Amino acid sequence: MADLYKNPQALDEAVAAAHRIEEDKQTIWFENEDIQVADEPYLLPLLQESFACWRKDSDEQATAVDGQFVLFDLNGNVIGSAGTLDINRQAEFLAAARQAAVVTMTSEAATEDRQTLEATAVPVLTRSDRRPFCVLVYVTDFLIGSQAKSVAQLSALHFRTCFYRRFEQLYIKDLLLQQKRTDKEASRRDALFLAAKRLYDQFDVTSVLSEMLSSLEQLYPNSVAQLYLSQDHVNGDTRVKPLVFKNAAHDLVAKSFLEGKLVTEQDRDGTKRLAVPMTGKQATYGVLCLTVNESSWDDADLPAFVLLADTAGTAFENAKLYEQSNLLINELRLINELTKRLNQSLKLKEIFKFASAELLSIFEADYCCVLQLNKEKNQFVVMASNIPAMSSEHFSPEYGFCGIVHRTKEPLIISDYWHTRVVNSKLMDNTGARSLIATPILVDSEVVGVIMVAHKSANFFSYDNYKLLQVMSTHIGLAITNASLHAEVRRMVITDNLTGLHARHYLNEQIQSRQRKDPLGALILVDIDHFKQINDTFGHQVGDQILVQVSSIIRSSIRQGDIAARWGGEELAVYLPGIRSEQAYRIAERIRTHVEAETQPVVTVSCGVSEWTFENEKISVESLFYRADMALYEAKNNGRNRIYIGQAN
Numbered sequence: 001m002a003d004l005y006k007n008p009q010a011l012d013e014a015v016a017a018a019h020r021i022e023e024d025k026q027t028i029w030f031e032n033e034d035i036q037v038a039d040e041p042y043l044l045p046l047l048q049e050s051f052a053c054w055r056k057d058s059d060e061q062a063t064a065v066d067g068q069f070v071l072f073d074l075n076g077n078v079i080g081s082a083g084t085l086d087i088n089r090q091a092e093f094l095a096a097a098r099q100a101a102v103v104t105m106t107s108e109a110a111t112e113d114r115q116t117l118e119a120t121a122v123p124v125l126t127r128s129d130r131r132p133f134c135v136l137v138y139v140t141d142f143l144i145g146s147q148a149k150s151v152a153q154l155s156a157l158h159f160r161t162c163f164y165r166r167f168e169q170l171y172i173k174d175l176l177l178q179q180k181r182t183d184k185e186a187s188r189r190d191a192l193f194l195a196a197k198r199l200y201d202q203f204d205v206t207s208v209l210s211e212m213l214s215s216l217e218q219l220y221p222n223s224v225a226q227l228y229l230s231q232d233h234v235n236g237d238t239r240v241k242p243l244v245f246k247n248a249a250h251d252l253v254a255k256s257f258l259e260g261k262l263v264t265e266q267d268r269d270g271t272k273r274l275a276v277p278m279t280g281k282q283a284t285y286g287v288l289c290l291t292v293n294e295s296s297w298d299d300a301d302l303p304a305f306v307l308l309a310d311t312a313g314t315a316f317e318n319a320k321l322y323e324q325s326n327l328l329i330n331e332l333r334l335i336n337e338l339t340k341r342l343n344q345s346l347k348l349k350e351i352f353k354f355a356s357a358e359l360l361s362i363f364e365a366d367y368c369c370v371l372q373l374n375k376e377k378n379q380f381v382v383m384a385s386n387i388p389a390m391s392s393e394h395f396s397p398e399y400g401f402c403g404i405v406h407r408t409k410e411p412l413i414i415s416d417y418w419h420t421r422v423v424n425s426k427l428m429d430n431t432g433a434r435s436l437i438a439t440p441i442l443v444d445s446e447v448v449g450v451i452m453v454a455h456k457s458a459n460f461f462s463y464d465n466y467k468l469l470q471v472m473s474t475h476i477g478l479a480i481t482n483a484s485l486h487a488e489v490r491r492m493v494i495t496d497n498l499t500g501l502h503a504r505h506y507l508n509e510q511i512q513s514r515q516r517k518d519p520l521g522a523l524i525l526v527d528i529d530h531f532k533q534i535n536d537t538f539g540h541q542v543g544d545q546i547l548v549q550v551s552s553i554i555r556s557s558i559r560q561g562d563i564a565a566r567w568g569g570e571e572l573a574v575y576l577p578g579i580r581s582e583q584a585y586r587i588a589e590r591i592r593t594h595v596e597a598e599t600q601p602v603v604t605v606s607c608g609v610s611e612w613t614f615e616n617e618k619i620s621v622e623s624l625f626y627r628a629d630m631a632l633y634e635a636k637n638n639g640r641n642r643i644y645i646g647q648a649n
Helices: 002-006 008-024 039-055 060-066 088-106 146-200 205-219 252-259 300-342 350-361 402-410 428-430 461-493 506-515 532-539 540-557 581-598 621-637
Strands: 066-072 078-083 110-114 119-125 133-139 223-229 240-242 261-265 271-279 284-293 369-372 377-384 411-416 435-443 446-455 520-530 562-567 572-579 605-613 643-645
Touching: 039 066, 039 078, 039 133, 039 146, 039 350, 039 621, 060 411, 066 088, 078 240, 088 119, 088 133, 110 284, 119 146, 133 146, 146 205, 146 300, 205 223, 205 284, 205 300, 252 271, 252 284, 271 300, 271 605, 284 300, 300 461, 350 369, 350 377, 350 461, 369 428, 377 446, 402 411, 402 446, 428 446, 428 643, 435 461, 446 461, 506 520, 506 562, 506 572, 520 532, 520 540, 520 581, 520 621, 532 540, 540 562, 540 572, 540 581, 581 605, 581 643, 605 621, 621 643
Parallel strands: 223 240, 605 643
Antiparallel strands: 066 078, 066 133, 110 119, 119 133, 223 284, 261 271, 271 284, 369 377, 369 446, 411 435, 435 446, 520 572, 520 605, 562 572
C-alpha cells in the first residue's frame, strides 16, 4: 500500500479495479441479504469488529506514516481509528475528521482542507439500496487532495468488504444457530410426540406417572424431576410425593398449583427450579417440578416442558377415569351379585351371616359385625360376626361407634383408632383393629342396624371402600326388609289372630315333619267345657277373652319347642315332640288345673291325649288326631273337666 501512496496513477487504477471487482463479483445465494434500518441500533459491535478486521488486513505501517483513519457512525460517534497520531496534534486530527464526517452526510465524498491537514470522508453504503450506514475519514498532511480522496475511497471499499464479510459470517452463524435450534426443536417435537404416544397408551395411573418421569429424564438428562400429586395415590416411585400446602406464598409448588401457571425461581448457586401444573380437562391433579442448573437450561425448552405437563395431565385424567370406570363396573358387579345372593334367602339369620362373610371378602377385612336394632329392648344385637366373643352381644344405642351411626344416621370412617379414640369400642379394643368403616342399615329413613368392618392396619380403607359399603348397606337393608316382611306374612298365615297360637294347618305340617325324623311324640286336644253357654250367657266378646286366657295358660305350661295351635272353635291342640303319653298326661293335667284356677269367669277344660312311636304300624297325623279326639269325646261323656288317653287300635 505504501507504493500506491507514492504513485498516484497506480492508486487511481487500484480504486477503479476495486470498483470493477465489486461490480463483477459472482452472485451467491445470500448476496441480497443486507442490514436494515431496524438493525442500526445494534450495529456498533459489528462495526467495531469489522474495523478491527480491516486494520488487520491493511498495511498498518503505511497508514501509520501517511495519515490517520477514523470510523464514525451516522450519529458522529467514533467507532475506531487507525494510524499514528502526533500526540500534540491529536485534537486537531480528530476535529478535522469529525468536520469531514459531518459534511459527508449529504454527499458521497467530502474533503476538508484545514491548514496543512487533508481530511477526506467517504460514506460506506449498503449493498442493496446504497444507503450510508457509517463514514470512514482519512486525515493526512502528506498527500494532495486527489490522492487522499483515492486512498479514502479505496480504504472505504476495503472496509466495506471487511464489514460485509463479517456481516455474512454473523448471518451464516445465525442461520446455523437457527438451523440448530430448528433441528433441536424438531428432535424435541419427535421426542414429545413419542412421549405423548406412550403416555396415551397407558391405562394405569402408576404407568402414566412412571412414563412421564422417564420422558422428562430423556428430554432433560441433567435435571431432577419430581411430581407432587393433589390426590391420594400409592406409588412406589420416590419422585412422586403428596402435595402439601404449608406456606403457599413462598412455596413454588403450592403457588403454581393455586395460580394454575408456570412458576420459576433461581437460587444463588445457579440452580433453577420450574413448577408447572399437571392439568386435565376437569381439574388440576398435581404439579410437575424440574430442578436444573441454569447453565444447562435454555428458556426455549419451556414450551416443551409445559406441553409435556399438559399431556401428562390429560393422560393421568384418562387413566384415572378408566380406573374409576373399572372400579365402578366391579362395584356394580359386586352389588348385583350381592343383591342376587341376598334375595335367594328369606331367612334373617342366613342374610346376616351371608352379608358378614361377603363383606369380609369384598373389603379384605379382618373383622366384621352386623348388628340389628331390637326396638322392644332398645338395644343393638350382634346378628353375625367372625369374632366368636362378639356373638349375640348386645349394646346400648348410645354405645361406641354404633351409637354414633345410630345418632347421626351417617356412615363413618376411622383411619387409626389408636391415635384418634373418639369413643370406646369393644370391637376395636378386643381385636386390636385400627381401621374401621361403619354404616347404618336404613329402612324408611330409620336405623334398623349397623354394619362395622375393621382391619388391623391403620389407614387401610379408602374413601371408595367407604362409599361402597354405604351402597351395599342399602341392598342389605332391602334384603332384611324383604325377609322381615316375609316372616311377618308367614307369621300371620300360620298364626290365629285371636289367640296368638299357630293355625291348624301349621300344626299338621309340623307333626308330619316331626314324624319323619323323630322317634316318638304326643298330642293333647283341649276343649273348653260348655263354651256355647258362656257365649250365650256373657256374650261372644267374653267368649273370645276366655279363649285368649286359656291360650295364654297353654303357652306358659309347655316347652319352647312344643307347638300350640287353635284346632277349631273352642278346641285347642298341643303337639309335644319326643314325649310319651304319660308325660303328656301330666302336662295336660297342669293345663287343666291352671285353667280352672286362673280363668275369669271360671271355666274348665276336657283333654284327650294320644301318642305315636316309630313302632306303630300306622303312623300319620290323621290317626294321631283321631285317637286324641276319641279320648276327648270320652272325657266329655264322662263328666268333663278331666283327661283321657286314647289307645292305639
